[in-house]
Amino acid sequence: MLKVSRKKQKAETRQKIMDATAAELASGRSFDTLSLREVAKLAGIAPTSFYRHFHDMGSLGLALIEQHGETLLTLMHHVREQASGRHSLIRTSVETLFDYNFANQGMSRMILLESMSRQSIFREAAQTMFTTMSRDLAEFLVWDAKKRGVPLGHPQLAANSMVAILFTTGIALLNTSAEDRSRHVEAAIVQLRMIMRGAEAMGQEARNHDPV
Amino acid sequence: MLKVSRKKQKAETRQKIMDATAAELASGRSFDTLSLREVAKLAGIAPTSFYRHFHDMGSLGLALIEQHGETLLTLMHHVREQASGRHSLIRTSVETLFDYNFANQGMSRMILLESMSRQSIFREAAQTMFTTMSRDLAEFLVWDAKKRGVPLGHPQLAANSMVAILFTTGIALLNTSAEDRSRHVEAAIVQLRMIMRGAEAMGQEARNHDPV
DNA sequence: AATTTCAGCGTACAATTGTACGCACAACTG
DNA sequence: CAGTTGTGCGTACAATTGTACGCTGAAATT
Structure with a gap:
């Protein structure tokens, strides 16, 4: 399978969200000043796409x-x-x-x-x-x-x-x-x-x- | 002086702001999720009046x-x-x-x-x-x-x-x-x-x- | 008494927030 | 191959944010 499977793709995006968040935390931001939209932007996805991976922040x-x-x-x-x-x-x-x-x-x-x-x-x-x-x-x-x-x-x-x-x-x-x-x-x-x-x-x- | 002096009045309002904030913190809120408007409301003053006492949060x-x-x-x-x-x-x-x-x-x-x-x-x-x-x-x-x-x-x-x-x-x-x-x-x-x-x-x- | 000062208010506005809704299109299932 | 599924996107909207601006009325100063 050279084509990326859907599960794998989803898992990757999910991890991309988590990594982006962790990186932002590392730069000094506190978690509860982080908005959903900001995380989405950092992860390179649309704000509403966030919901496909997490119910909320x-x-x-x-x-x-x-x-x-x-x-x-x-x-x-x-x-x-x-x-x-x-x-x-x-x-x-x-x-x-x-x-x-x-x-x-x-x-x-x-x-x-x-x-x-x-x-x-x-x-x-x-x-x-x-x-x-x-x-x-x-x-x-x-x-x-x-x-x-x-x-x-x-x-x-x-x-x-x-x-x-x-x-x-x-x-x-x-x-x-x-x-x-x-x-x-x-x-x-x-x-x-x-x-x-x-x-x-x-x-x-x-x-x-x-x-x- | 039965009349409240301006200085005293200002100091009281200032303390009212601080007390209201401390009370809200005590109830579990974290400081950086507290908005200026919210603090003002809790202290019983108009949002813009906040600036008379503190430059910012x-x-x-x-x-x-x-x-x-x-x-x-x-x-x-x-x-x-x-x-x-x-x-x-x-x-x-x-x-x-x-x-x-x-x-x-x-x-x-x-x-x-x-x-x-x-x-x-x-x-x-x-x-x-x-x-x-x-x-x-x-x-x-x-x-x-x-x-x-x-x-x-x-x-x-x-x-x-x-x-x-x-x-x-x-x-x-x-x-x-x-x-x-x-x-x-x-x-x-x-x-x-x-x-x-x-x-x-x-x-x-x-x-x-x-x-x- | 006349004038100045200034704490407090209301209005207004541009940004940013969470999230509802529906569409598109690629990956899956049969 | 036809049909279903589901990730991702764009638009839209009501709430909430910080703060600029100008007014008011009473205390302070002259």
Whole structure:
């Protein structure tokens, strides 16, 4: 089949809309100032053609968040598998996440922003992505601590803190000049290590107070 | 003077605009979907009268952020002065901040959101408020640690983490049902303590490696 | 008392918005 | 090959936007 099938053509146009939107988000625009007509123009289609792919701008937003979240989660898994056994897993994870953030600025910002909006239809979707990552990290922390024979206090809370720091500094990085960037990355790594130390200290304490 | 002076009258109208905007933000609207006409209607004035007080919506936003930041900073100072010497300064600070956040939902959300936007004219203002609070807290942490005779590693980074957690969970609280709220507050407190432990552990380490 | 100032209003207009409606034409189905 | 399907387009319209312009009446100044 050299002729483009209808399904494929439609999928391509759909992706063209999503890509155009993501690009515009990356340039600094906030999602809710983006009009349907503008997106259509950016995607190179007629305003009314938009409706052939999304019911409204809300559906487009949800699709964007979903696609981004899936990619990010599998990426982090991949990093852990590969880096497992290396000396600095924290560093590689952080750098990978930040690189991904940087390559997908618009979406990263949108997700963090929308997760904190109030009546946003995206809030739930964004928060789900958030807690998924957090739980995932907590699970990994426990596994890793057990491997090292170090007790860990409140692993889920530690993971929450870490994810919070990762995302906030991740976004802050996007507004930072290139020369300051590595300094911020190093700072974030120290902050994560600090949390690890705290969790270990609390785990140690719990063991002393409540010996096995 | 029973007659209302012109200056006073103008100041009142100006505040009426700001209050109406803050109220609308609190109900979940994002600032950049708010139109000048809408704000004017909410404040009970004609659209064109808006210009007598602000040059445009941007000026209004800046005025809102500035006013909020000042109030918040003096509030936190006040808490520290009052609670100084008590057993749980962390707890009182956290609860005060969260209460203030709750009472000023719209503004709290807006500041956090705008600090992470990109080409927003508010970003700088919001970030300034952010770093001011962070530096302020770091200074206090050092002072407090010295008083207790405990060395602290990376106090500024510890403060950064704390502020990040305070703000993110502070916002998250606004989207939380009343019965879950106290549970989240307790979690935040543990997270802050964890960071303190981490900082102390790192301070201890530095002392051992690099004895005085 | 006469004059100036200025907050607030109403009208007006060009842009931009979401979307309803119907047509065209290429891809599919039988 | 004839018929159906459905993507994409152009037109059209009512709402809403920011803001320019000129007026009014009361407070402030002289």
